[in-house]
Amino acid sequence: MKLYSISKPFSAALCAVILLAISVAQAQSTLLELRSTIQDAQRKNIAFFSVIGGTSHYNWVLSIGQELGQRGHTFYFLSADEDAKYGEPFTRVKTVPTGPGTDHKTIDTTALEDPNFTFFQLMKPVLDSTFKNFSKGKYFSNKIDLAICDHIAESCVEAAIASNLPFIVTATADYTKGVYSIHETQCRWVVNRCCVETSAPYVNNDVMSMKNPTTENESIATRFNNMFILPFQGLYHLLPTMRDLIAQKKLLGIDAKLEDPYKKWQHSLKLINNLYGFTAPRPMSPMVEMVGPIIPKKYKPLTPELQEFLDAHTRVAYIAFGQTSVPSTNNIRLLLTAVMNGIERGALDGFLWATVGATMDRFPSEIKTLSGKTYLMQDIFNQVYPNMRMEKWTPQTAVLLHPSTALFVSHGGLGSWYESMYAGKRMIMYPFYGDQPLNANAIESNGLGAIMRPYLSPEQAADLVCTVANSQDIGRNVRRYQALVHLHSDHGIFRGANLVEEVLYTNKDGRLPHRETADKRMSYVKAHNIDLWCLLGLIALLSTTAIGVVLIGMWKLIRKRGLVGQRKIKKN
Template identity: 25%
Template sequence: MGGALFPEEYAHSSSSLPPLVRLEYDDEANIRPNVFKHRTPKQVMFLSIVGGRSHVKPLLEIGQILVDRVSPNANKIIAREHPKIELITIDPIWDETTTIAQNLFLDEYVNFRHWRALFRKTENHYPYAFPILLNATIERQADLLICEMEWMAEICADVAWVLGLPIVLEHYELGAAVNAPYKSDPLYTTNHISGCHVSLENLSFWDRFKCVAILHPLLKLVQYESMFYFNSHRSVHGIEWVWSPMERIKDSLYLANTFFGFEVPEKLSPLVQEIGPIYSEYYEPLTKELKEFLDSHPRTMYIAFGDRFWTTPKNYEKIMQTILEAMNTKLLDGVIWSTSVSYLEGMPGNFTLNDGTVIDTAQIVANKHPHILLQNWVPQFATLNHTNIKLFLTHGGFQSIQESLYHAIPMLVLPLYIDQRGNAERLMLQGCALAVSKLSLSVNDMLSKMRILMTDDQIKSNLLRMQTLARMNGNRKYRAADLIEYVMDHAKLGPNSGRIPTVQEWLTPDRRMGWIKGNNVDIFVVVILVILVDLFGSIWLARRITQFVLNYRIGKGKDVKKTNGNTK
């Protein structure tokens, strides 16, 4: 460790000032102050009840840093997995292959039928997942729980409540923990009522009214309804009820895997920290087949809809027609499509292009087309890193967006579900992407937007700006690990009024003062009362003066008349 004074020749010889002191640094990377000198091995549990790469990968990255800090000689080469992290597998709450899920995928918006279905799935998951996480946490004598903030993190928060453990919340957006009044999300929009967008700044009064006064309260009702279902499960396990969905986690640290620039700016509490975008240290390289294909195709489009999402056979047909037209007109000369061949089985036997050219579909599906490469799995980061990738057709998943921004690749976004419409809007607000609708997908519309994305200089400039922000913020996972360590070491040291220990120095005073004092409501009430008393007093006084003057004038008039009468 460091910590020694500078050599004597650097000391202040002609002054009475003390010599300079060198900061202490970690041994491995001589750039970070060693603020956790007295580390002892600890157990950290984290839970993701939704699963999926975008949900789990950031937690694994942060977890790997925490493991390495107490195991400095461990192997740093991470391939596709994180072998130092023990995995306890439980069934996810949501299976995209079920009939219910597939029917929901066909709607344009996540309407309240969707929300109810998703909440019911989460509630029904509670009796199964809660005892597994509780027993695993007890067996491993965990010191802290990291809860993915999805569907209110009920299971994870209740385990922390029962065991008296501190928790840290993590998610890929800010809206799960805080939301400014000028922000919303299109996922709150229904098929019948529109109005919600990521920013309400440029909307009409009527659209803002529908979102704020109708849709937001309706969603709150669904959340509170779900809370009572959870409370019924809590009763079975002898856990106290909650009276608000955020009651047990409102004072816990929340880490948002995002960054301002992509997110619409807003004020944050010290308990809410933006720590994204989280990137891995190592990524799978290109396969030989992919590299040879990319090297020989200077204008390649990459297509991927994640590992959990899909669209209709008709849309797959339109996408295929679009890429064939784009290559026929020399807009593209190659396409890499990460997809299962089973999704393409419903396509017609051949495609007829605008100039009459006929393309045999069987040749494409069999991967015999010289300019279309179909792959079940593609190392996405390495693919986007190749200089010949000029466009990315994506569903708008958060990890895909992060990786595309890192490489400044323009995106044509086809939102398929949940948060992806909001992600598309955020990108369009920054001038980095264009979007198409899954219910009204058009070949001509896609071709037009692809051409704009590949040729517009302003879009290129916007992408370079966003690339700078993404890369500049790309190492904040180390700060996330620092914050988690601090919570783990210090949350139990301060005074705590609840069962879940919190870091008191990050709580804003209004948490302790209460809503009335914390928002100076009592002062404003007194000021309003004083103004009202003053106003009504002034009105009363003015009326009295007016009445007096009128009476005086009337009286004086009578005296004048009387005097005149006497004179006569």
């Protein structure tokens, strides 16, 4: 009887729970799913073009193109003949060769060892090739709805403007101040609102002076040189080239004048394959979107030979300098000696070098370590030593992801930095030009590795390799950045595709009015409240004047009455 009295309320409660669950399930079954109707809109044709570059210029944009292709859009990759290979892995991208590209495909870094060599000599071939094989109607037909232009591809921007097409500018770094010094000069001395989209007084945006992300640790002498001296040096060195470029534009029927090219971008969206942690935090314009780091999700696997080599070791240094940088013999000797000394000291147990553009005659004939042992380069290339391997090309992502890869020796390209952090590998940087010194300094200051400087002695270089390979602090910092890259790279491609579709479906005569800040439609005086300060100053001036007049009047009245009183006293 007692058991029955206990089970009866329990059964009632159980029935109530079941009935509630059934009613909730029925209610949920009647809910409708919210579905975006934009997916039913007319599909568009998109074209991407870049004058020069490697994976850091192409792959991340093509990854966005692959996603857009999967959504039903047609994505064209307009490439130089020799760069068509970059489009091959992307099955939803239609690669269209446009003819021979620039001859400036690799850079011999031996020239950088000349004390008289300047950055401007490096940039001249790129500028000369900007409008090579250009014609207004060549790039974009009437079927194209949107152009995507690499930040160096001024010809792409001009073609888009000539075709009345909306366009997006892509870059790996947030260059919103001049890439070339002559542009930077105008940006500094002319009030141009497009110059402040991602800039701040403490951020180094000029490719010539941005060896450090910010001016925080720069001396006043360095800051003065970067602010006032370098722009005029750029003007002096690049003015003849810029005049030639203007002449080319005029021959092609393009409106040509000496102006900041970023002025033509001010109403266009800028997509940046970057994120805070890899670039210095600063105020950001609504016309700039950071979507990085975008890392292609598919990569080539290790060859059987490389798989066997890495499996046979536990602490391998991987050495690679990208597609365009060719290290000098002196660079190679210092790096190779340092890594081999690291092997002899036990910090490493092997190395893998992807030579790419560096042929065997670029390497020294022999390497002598601090222990006095000599290694013949011919023997290294012939794989006589089981812990040393030279390869013309390697699948970089697969190598970095292998657990035996302990250290990445790199030139400091942004794409390589992303891949290294994604794989959780510490780095040694040997930067040459462009954004590489900036990236290298950021890597070192954030405790992710160190810079191998060309003036280091063999002992110092060997110590640096061992320190980076064994440092627990560097290991912890790399794991932090690994988490950062994994979290942001998961949705970068999807977000980039969404932004491209935003421009496709919301632009009005090529502009994005919903993203334009109010100051774009206001005078400089009103946008910065200068008129209010002037009005306040005028009110203060008038008030002060009125008060002064009243006080002076009162003083005169008091003085007058005092004089009258004195006269009356004298008369009495």
